[in-house]
Each structure stands twice: as C-alpha cells, then as structure tokens.
Amino acid sequence: xxxxxxVIREIEAKDDAKIAQAIRxxxxxxxxxxxxxxxxxxxxxCMTETYNxxxxxxxxxxxxxxxxxxxxxxxxxxxxxxxxxxxxxxxMAEIRGKGIGSQMMQKCLEFAxxxxxxxxxxxxxxxxxxxxxxxxxxxxxxxxAPMGDTGHYNCSVWMLKxx
Numbered sequence: 001x002x003x004x005x006x007v008i009r010e011i012e013a014k015d016d017a018k019i020a021q022a023i024r025x026x027x028x029x030x031x032x033x034x035x036x037x038x039x040x041x042x043x044x045x046c047m048t049e050t051y052n053x054x055x056x057x058x059x060x061x062x063x064x065x066x067x068x069x070x071x072x073x074x075x076x077x078x079x080x081x082x083x084x085x086x087x088x089x090x091x092m093a094e095i096r097g098k099g100i101g102s103q104m105m106q107k108c109l110e111f112a113x114x115x116x117x118x119x120x121x122x123x124x125x126x127x128x129x130x131x132x133x134x135x136x137x138x139x140x141x142x143x144x145a146p147m148g149d150t151g152h153y154n155c156s157v158w159m160l161k162x163x
Contacts, residue, residue: 006100008107011058011070013048018067019060020044026069026090030128044088047072055084055115059107061091061100068092071104073112076121079148083160084117089131096130105138113163120163121147123155135159 011019023044043050051058051072058072069091076085086108091101112120122140124131140159147158 006061006063006068006095006098008059008061008100008104011048011051011060011072015060015062015067016045016047019047019058019070022067022069022092023088023090026092029093030125047088055117057108057111057115058088059104061095061104068095069100069104071108073108073115073117073120075117076148077150082116082118083147084112084115084120085148085150086112086120086122089122101131101134102137105134109138109161109163117163120161122159123150124157124159125155126157128157132157132159 047058047070050056051074053074056072056074058070060070061068069089071089072087073084074087076083086105089101089104089108091104109120120140122135123146124135138161140161143158143160145158146155147160
C-alpha cells in the first residue's frame with residue numbers, strides 16, 4: 001500500500017528508534033503532556049517486541065528509509081471483553097493531508113477484524129481536531145468515559161467503533 005511513494009508496512013526491529021522519535025516529536029509539536037500520554041509509554045522504545053504478540057500489530061509509514069509515523073492495534077489493556085485499541089497513531093507534519101491517515105486507519109481496522117475483535121476503542125486529545133475528524137469518518141463515535149486502563153489519564157476524548 002503506498003501513496004506518493006510512501007509505504008505502509010508492518011514494523012521491523014530497525015524501525016524502533018525511528019518510530020519512537022517520530023511519535024515523540026509529533027507529541028511535542030502538538031503540546032501533549034509528557035506524562036499520562038503515549039509519550040512516556042515504555043513500549044515506545046521496543047515497538048517491534050511489544051507488537052510481536054498474538055492479536056497485535058503495528059504499522060509504519062516509510063519512504064526512502066525514513067519513518068514518518070505509524071499506528072497499531074492491540075487488545076484493550078485491563079478490560080474484559082473482545083475490544084481492541086487503536087494505539088499510537090501519529091504522523092509527521094509533512095505527510096498529513098495526503099490521505100495516508102485514512103489508508104493507515106483502513107489497514108489497522110482490517111487487522112482488527114481479522115483478529116476477530118468486536119469493537120475498537122481509542123483515546124485522543126480534545127484539540128487534535130484533524131485526528132478526531134479522521135476517526136469520525138472511519139465510524140468512531142464519542143463515548144462518555146474511558147474504557148480499560150491504558151495509563152493515558154491526560155487523554156480526555158474517548159471513541160469507540162463497532163467492527
């Protein structure tokens with residue numbers, strides 16, 4: 001899958017440091033707190049290992065060896081039910097607005113369906129307007145309270161989609 005020579009593919013060990021740097025730079029750009037968000041997740045430093053598990057996947061956007069962002073699917077932490085979470089979906093500014101987010105969303109939701117999840121949950125920030133528009137376009141609806149316990153207590157927008 002590619003758009004303008006950008007390729008969406010599963011993460012590889014060589015991508016770990018690059019995706020961690022990309023995600024943290026986007027979070028800083030967006031003014032996201034460094035605590036209670038993905039910024040401090042230990043998984044950022046070992047993404048390939050984290051997502052190399054049953055019913056988990058992480059995809060990166062790559063062009064010419066540079067990683068521009070990514071997104072993943074994982075069972076929702078600390079929740080009993082067949083719900084996955086869309087995780088760590090962030091893109092560098094230079095690839096936003098090119099349709100890559102929609103392609104990534106499709107790739108992640110296809111994986112979630114193949115993994116036989118019934119619903120997909122996500123958390124975001126209230127000022128990430130473009131992200132929320134993308135999520136709504138993909139069929140996510142706002143919900144009133146968080147689900148599970150992701151540790152992202154500073155994320156105050158919660159959304160859910162039936163698969």
